[in-house]
Every structure is written in structure tokens, then in C-alpha cells.
Amino acid sequence: MPDSSPSFAVRGSTDEVEEGVAFAPKFDAEGLVTCVATDARSGAVLMVAHMNAQALQQTIATGEAWYFSRSRRALWRKGESSGHVQRVVEMRVDCDQDAVVIRVEQAGPGACHTGRRSCFYRAVPLGKAPDGKLMMEFRDAEKAFDPSAIYGKS
């Protein structure tokens, strides 16, 4: 990494982690933190993904969202194939520093590879179902773009 790569602090005591100003992310057994991307304008949750140390450093250094794909085991610049990049307006970390929230300006019509604005386009019913079956409802699920035109037919 170049000299100016953002570097992480060594994790100290619980008080230092929770009440300090040194960024000391807690990576899980797979070397990942959870990242929640929200729309900077509407506040809506667009997607939940993961970042390894390199994705986190690239995101901080460039101000654009980079993730780590658990299925492909690869660093991934959001929008690399679709053009739907995310410009990061603000990054926040939580108390124990194992999750970050990024507020983003989403380029293009949507964040989800299915063509929706957000990945969270279905609601799970609440309350005890008489037969135990959980049938979801689509909400805010209009397609904002045609994924086959962006990613090619699969």
C-alpha cells in the first residue's frame, strides 16, 4: 500500500474502543466488517454488504464504496460493471467498531442487482401465522432499471 493509505489503530480497552477517536475496526473470523449503505437523500437502507481491510481502506481513501464479495472471495468496486457507483458522503462506525454505515449518493437508478433502488423490497409478515407459513409482500419493488440490459442476460 502507498504511504498515505489509511491505517487502522490497534484495538485497546473497551473504553478506548467505545469512547476513543482512534479507528480500530474489529474484523470477524473471515476478516470482515458489516457495511450498511443508506441513501444520503432519503435515508433508506439501500444494501448490506461486507468489507475486508482493503475494501475499507479503498473506500476511505477514494470516497467511493468498495466491498468484499463473500461468494466470489474478491474485492469489488460497487458499480464496476453497472456504472452504479456509490459516492460516500459520510462513514460512521458503531460502538464496538465491527460495523459501519455509509451514507451514499447512488449513481444511476438503483443499488440492487435485481433492478431495484434498494435490496430491501420485500416485507416479512409479523405475528404468529396460524399455519406457520411466512409469505412476504413486495414493497417499493418497482424495477428502476432492467438488470439484463446492464449485466447481460444470464
Added chain:
Amino acid sequence: MPDSSPSFAVRGSTDEVEEGVAFAPKFDAEGLVTCVATDARSGAVLMVAHMNAQALQQTIATGEAWYFSRSRRALWRKGESSGHVQRVVEMRVDCDQDAVVIRVEQAGPGACHTGRRSCFYRAVPLGKAPDGKLMMEFRDAEKAFDPSAIYGKS
């Protein structure tokens, strides 16, 4: 589990998982899905935590947030010790069904055990730092309650 416990569907094809109405959560190697809790009024992200199958079923059946603590390896009813329970207004699942967002009415002054409204009370600076050091800034970090009065001194 009683007969009326919500049950999950068997995961089918990618198209069924992404475009279907059957709730078929994808648990990771540890048996967990990621849960993002947002404030039903403000839309702010309050916390990020995890749910195992039982926590997810309890949350759906009771309409109150239950989580699984990775550090304590235990099912955990949010607000059990603090009284700061979360009533779930809506639950949504993402495209590949490995993360849920719950919109909650947060009882009491805050969701974070440090005494804040939200766990995300520090901003990570963006852009290349000349010396690579990342010093965070506190934002919306006022204490909403005294954690030592709620949880006891540690």
C-alpha cells in the same frame, strides 16, 4: 417450538430466492443473518446485530426484537435488562435473504449500551490522510441516558 412458530422455506433457485414470496433466510456458517434496526420515526440506523433462526422466529412471532449475541453465544431479548425494548413496525429482507432491516419503535431514550440513541455516534474521516492516521469525530453523540444507572457499574 409450538405449532404456530413461523417456519422458514427451503431455499430454491436464485430466481425463487430473489423474486419469490417464500421467506427462506440464508444463515451464514455460524447460523446467523445480519439485522439492521432503524428508527421508525427518523429512519436513522440505530444498531447492527445478528439473529439466529430462533431470534428471527421470536422477533416475527412477538413483534419485539430478539438477537443472538456472538460474544455471549446466547439468545438475547433487546431491552431485557435495560427496558429499552424495540417494537418492530416492519421487517424487510434483502435480495439474497441474508440480511433483514427492522423498523422499530425504540422504548426509552436510546438503543446503544453506551447511552446514546444510536450506536453510530462517530464519523470516520474520508480521503487520504497525509500520515495515514484516522482520527474520528463524535457526531450525535450526546448521552441520552446514563448507562451505569441502567446496567450497573462495571
